[in-house]
Amino acid sequence: MNSVKMLAIVLIVAGGLGLAYGGFTYTKETHQAKLGPIELSVKDTQTVNIPIWAGVGAIVAGVFLLTLRK
16 A cells, blocks of 8 residues: 555545544643642643634545545
């Protein structure tokens, strides 16, 4: 399997996951203050939304690359 076909499969899978989940969240920990032995930290949750057009575009590009012949 050559690299173009592997890239096509990765694009199709990533586009499908983007359409299925619509985004993902992650937790970022920041250290706000350090007062001697006491350390205050804040955990902030960030959400990243994946647009529908990006998921569909990834699938279309993957299918195009998969069907591309030399």
